[in-house]
Amino acid sequence: MTDRKTRLATVWLDGCSGCHMSLLDTDERLIEVAKRVDVVWGPLVDHKEFPADVDVTLVEGAISSVADLDRIKVVRARTGILVSLGDCAVTGNVPALRNRFGAGAVLRRAYLENETLDAQIPRQVVPELLPMARPVHEVVPVDVFVPGCPPSADLIFSVLSDLLEGKRPTPAAIFG
Amino acid sequence: MTKAPVRIKTLTIDGREVGAREDQTILDVARENHIFIPTLCDLPGLTAVGACRLCLVEVRGVNRLLPACVTAVAEGMEVSVSSERIDRYRRSILELLFAERNHVCSVCVTNGHCDLQSLALKLGMTHVHFPYQYPRLPVDASHERFVVDHNRCILCTRCVRVCDEIEGAHTWDVMSRGVDCRVITDLAEPWGKSESCTGCGKCVQVCPTGALSEKGKSVAEMSKRRQFLPYLTLMREARR
Numbered sequence: 001m002t003d004r005k006t007r008l009a010t011v012w013l014d015g016c017s018g019c020h021m022s023l024l025d026t027d028e029r030l031i032e033v034a035k036r037v038d039v040v041w042g043p044l045v046d047h048k049e050f051p052a053d054v055d056v057t058l059v060e061g062a063i064s065s066v067a068d069l070d071r072i073k074v075v076r077a078r079t080g081i082l083v084s085l086g087d088c089a090v091t092g093n094v095p096a097l098r099n100r101f102g103a104g105a106v107l108r109r110a111y112l113e114n115e116t117l118d119a120q121i122p123r124q125v126v127p128e129l130l131p132m133a134r135p136v137h138e139v140v141p142v143d144v145f146v147p148g149c150p151p152s153a154d155l156i157f158s159v160l161s162d163l164l165e166g167k168r169p170t171p172a173a174i175f176g
Numbered sequence: 177m178t179k180a181p182v183r184i185k186t187l188t189i190d191g192r193e194v195g196a197r198e199d200q201t202i203l204d205v206a207r208e209n210h211i212f213i214p215t216l217c218d219l220p221g222l223t224a225v226g227a228c229r230l231c232l233v234e235v236r237g238v239n240r241l242l243p244a245c246v247t248a249v250a251e252g253m254e255v256s257v258s259s260e261r262i263d264r265y266r267r268s269i270l271e272l273l274f275a276e277r278n279h280v281c282s283v284c285v286t287n288g289h290c291d292l293q294s295l296a297l298k299l300g301m302t303h304v305h306f307p308y309q310y311p312r313l314p315v316d317a318s319h320e321r322f323v324v325d326h327n328r329c330i331l332c333t334r335c336v337r338v339c340d341e342i343e344g345a346h347t348w349d350v351m352s353r354g355v356d357c358r359v360i361t362d363l364a365e366p367w368g369k370s371e372s373c374t375g376c377g378k379c380v381q382v383c384p385t386g387a388l389s390e391k392g393k394s395v396a397e398m399s400k401r402r403q404f405l406p407y408l409t410l411m412r413e414a415r416r
């Protein structure tokens with residue numbers, strides 16, 4: 001292997017951003033990680049297009065909308081190792097709570113029942129919800145699973161360290 | 177009348193020679209010898225029923241896997257409690273339990289105290305390979321002090337057995353088959369309307385998951401107290 005830095009991306013789909021917060025909670029250890037990676041994509045990156053030839057992508061969140069679905073397909077195609085980070089990505093978790101009631105019930109609750117002024121369900125700008133929120137691996141193949149809501153900073157750090165050393169981690173971690 | 181003397185059988189578990197009384201199961205002997213076999217429906221003090229299949233083991237000369245909790249020991253039996261095949265089956269069983277109801281550990285009353293959740297960790301379940309079913313299931317909070325949440329029930333029937341065998345009320349039972357199978361109180365009436373329930377709470381304490389909980393417990397607050405069971409069983413045996 002060359003000394004080329006690992007091209008790392010993180011993607012935020014239907015999650016609360018808690019997994020990204022937990023990643024930041026690795027604190028000063030991030031400096032070590034930063035020396036060895038190029039962060040080529042993340043929630044704060046401004047480009048429109050997900051870059052090509054990404055070595056490792058961490059995905060937070062379930063696949064809940066048409067936009068999530070389109071995004072994850074591109075991400076999968078352009079990523080070497082895809083990591084489901086956290087319970088929403090691994091199990092569907094809280095976003096999937098709605099699956100028993102259907103997307104229509106969620107939209108009615110959010111946009112009609114709880115709205116007094118000019119209540120209407122948006123048809124533009126907001127991406128269309130899929131009938132069910134699904135874990136990432138039900139939609140595209142996933143290489144590494146990191147459960148937890150959120151996974152602890154220590155766990156994320158150990159997974160990242162393994163990946164940067166070219167190892168394939170199988171983290172022993174509890175759901176929830 | 178004099179009792180027939182108890183016979184002793186010799187068998188091997190994972191190559192280790194162990195002795196057992198003839199009335200013991202493979203699980204009893206394994207436990208006595210500190211050999212781990214995962215279980216969910218079994219609880220010492222209650223009749224074994226073989227409901228969850230987590231305790232499957234291999235017995236030499238038998239093609240299918242056998243549940244250790246309801247398989248009696250036999251002379252010369254060669255048992256394996258762990259192998260690539262057994263581990264794979266056990267993980268699949270666990271995954272099916274997660275897929276067939278709605279388990280959302282992060283917002284569950286027993287998060288961190290749950291037998292199903294900790295077994296998933298122990299058996300190395302990384303994710304569920306089967307499609308989640310997302311059934312629409314009721315929560316019955318009609319009882320003054322307890323709640324039954326069918327989303328978390330794994331149909332182990334511990335509640336049924338403790339209520340019948342220890343409390344003597346037989347409030348719980350099982351209704352329907354397959355995916356429609358449910359635990360019920362009395363004749364499928366709301367728990368709060370039950371005339372047989374004494375409110376003892378034993379079912380709540382033996383339930384391995386968040387399906388039965390005490391009211392007022394929030395996320396991760398419901399840990400179970402099971403100390404009463406060996407005590408009551410001992411007292412009962414002493415009376416016989």
Ligand code: SF4
Nearest residue numbers: 279280281284290386
């Ligand atoms: S019952 Fe156990 S496995 Fe199911 S959601 Fe609750 S903590 Fe998780």
Ligand code: SF4
Nearest residue numbers: 339373374376377379
């Ligand atoms: S509280 Fe006691 S009597 Fe009532 S259902 Fe549970 S075990 Fe049976």
Ligand code: SF4
Nearest residue numbers: 329330332333335383
């Ligand atoms: S309610 Fe609890 S104890 Fe009863 S069958 Fe379901 S999981 Fe088992």
Ligand code: FES
Nearest residue numbers: 226228229231245
């Ligand atoms: S413990 Fe044996 S089948 Fe459940």
